[in-house]
Amino acid sequence: MADAPTALRRHWRRVDSAADGLALDLGLYAVSAVFAAITAATSTLLPHRAWGGVAAVGYLVAAVAVGVQLLLRRRTPASRLVGLPARWAVTGFAWVSAALLPLLWQSIERATGRTDRAQEEVLVVEQAGNRLLEHGTPYLGPDAIAALPPGEQLLGYTPYQPGMAMFGLPRALVDTWWTDARVWFAVGTALALALAVAALRAAPTTARRAQPAASADTAHRRNAALLRGVQAATVLPICALTLATGGDDLPVLALCLLALALAAADRPGRAGLAVGLAGALKLFAWPVALVLIVWGLTRRAGTRVAAGAIGLPVAALIPALLVDHDALTENVLRFPLGHGLVTSPAQSPFPGYLIATGLPAGRLIAAALLVAAGLAIAVRLARRPPRTAVATALICGYGLLVAIALMPTTRFGYLLYPLALLTWAPALHREPDAATVPMPGELSGRTTSA
Template sequence: MSTATAIPSRLKWWHRLDSTGGGLGLDLGLYAVSAAFTAITAATSTLVTHRHWGGLAALGYLTAALLATGQLLVRRRRPDSALAGVSARWLVTGLAWATTALLPLTWQSIQRAAGRTDRAQEEVLVVEDSGRRLLETGTPYLGPDSIAALPPGEQLLGYTPYQPGMALFGLPRALHEAWWTDTRVWFALGTALALILALRLLLRPTPTGPTGDPATLLRAVQAATVLPVCALTLATGGDDLPVLALCLLALAFAATARPGWAGIAVGAAGALKLFAWPVAAVLVIWGLTRRAGLRVAAGAFGLPALALLPTLLVDHGALVENVLRFPLGHGLVASPAQSPFPGYLIAANVPAGRLVAAALLVAAGLAIAVRLARRPPRTARTTSLICGYGLLTAILLMPTTRFGYLLYPIAFLVWALALDPPRIRQPADEEAPRGVHLRT
């Protein structure tokens, strides 16, 4: 089955766009627009870490754009040249990620270790402090009384609005201070390992060729690595990238008919951050359609539960304060996550705006739940699309959110195109009768 025939008719427009110049047209557009974005960021951002990233990353994106231009010119003269083929495009993508994410990350980590205090975003400090507390007290969280005792300017950093597993990335810094123990280095390592494993699953060799399509997977990997929102996040903060990569790995397990491992991967992501929990729920429903719901749920909810249990036993009040009260806006200080999306604008400018935004968010959640009940996802591709559209809706409607969270829905929506390996038989998802029943 060819890639074109494997793509539903509603996505053929994307396939035509992505096929322009053998994929090099969209490559060039991605790198050129990203170079402009990073240059603007370097010149206008109010955050020192973002300006520093922009100055370095702009050169990386510009180099990648020049290489893509050269590949297009080569392809016009010699369409069959290896320099314009998929393998060469993979090399340019790897170079782009190295120069726009890994190089700025390493540079900032080295400068921070040398004494620069403006070379890491607040989440880096928070995760490292949580790792130290985990070693010293058995819980990564400060209780409300301890946070209240901090100076007013430090109370925000006293909160750890992550799941307990995130503190593991802060352990290297707690054990030894060096540039390579910077939390971002370990975020990058975890992200790379998860994505490499996902690629191995989806590109598994068979007697007739690779399982998946390398060109489609390249575009999916670009959406999770070299897209500016991803590269910026990894280089300056980084906590979202291993969560995203583990979710994408879970979807790759689902696409290759490994429901148990899909549950374990998304469960590991859920032990790091709440953003993975909706993905886990959708994957469990996918598992139910394959008579594997319990196998998915065991890992998807079991691992986060195991991570929460010790901290719950040590200090349940600290857990509630950090993981529930603060993200919901009931902490001692307000969250700085206030990007001007509709939910925030409604909450800030409309009478009883928080209630209105909350009602819209609940209504959207109910609509998605009805869709899942009536037409549960039977393929990994549809599962990824539902996760992408669902998270996009939630991010736009949440009263407290960040621009950087958009990396989740963007990656899920693009990754979906790679989740129908032509040499692995998938059920006919959209042609399924509407009355399909869920079975465990």
């Protein structure tokens, strides 16, 4: 009798491969269209409402296209309109219509004077780029923030790593629609994902090494898993909405996915550089960097991974530290930890936030739970380090999911990281059966037998 992880894996495989993947595609686009329509009608955030109005149409058209593909599949199963290339085409259309089109629309409207067409993080990143150009640091010091009017102090903080200011530099040079930080977030995201897909397609699998002519079925399943991973990072509403209205998390996520793809392709040095670039943008990439370093140690390549994974974020921090170390500490440490002049508005009702706000000494309890979870993951890494890119992605995905749930201050949108990482894991298989979805019991690199 199969155990629970094996049964769950087989169930997911049946769902994912039903009608050659078209059934789940239809569900994804249909549910996304409903979500976008509800967002357009009910959201209290004006950029979100504007996104929903455009994205709902794009998702609906994509769902209709998949419906047509399903009908064609019944009549002419061999038609090119129902194969994997056609699914990639619909995915590309969905990303353009649900993410890029609303992004460009809002950027153009903002350039013509609309002040309600960007979330606050866009303004923060662009201001950081302007300060970097003028003062050599993207951060305001605590005294400068305190001197701002109370309603503007929150926007005075830049709770990102120094590299994020690079996306704000175009706006500091030219004030027009194409210098909107979101445009450059999209460019960075698309470039990183394209490199990740190319790395995985070029990487030899075990089947290729053992048998030069790998089976067409294996190649198809591997590419289908890759498509599903790309969908999770692009057309999933939580990602499309974030890119169109704010966007700063998407290049960080895409670089982490690129790092894992390079790890699967046995390029540890390049994997370290990719995750190091992500870490120079945002702290969310640092846990991924640490797990990748442990993966590198299992392959006697820990130094090569660490050189980029640690070296690039440190190199990005040094100039800001030398220019104004108090400003760096205030923005990068004190504010995210809840000790700034104002508190972060990130207050999604996850367990950590509910504990922190609903129990006596709740903030200390939530922090203790978060530390305990971190220690448990550290013990897991020490006892059974990940030996494959798949195991690395799963540890990162589940670890970030637990961290987001337990952080006292967090956002619902942060879930895009674990969702994309966990969906990306099957695409990292280099063994012949690339369509098997790994479960937590396989993190050590061992499979679970029936």
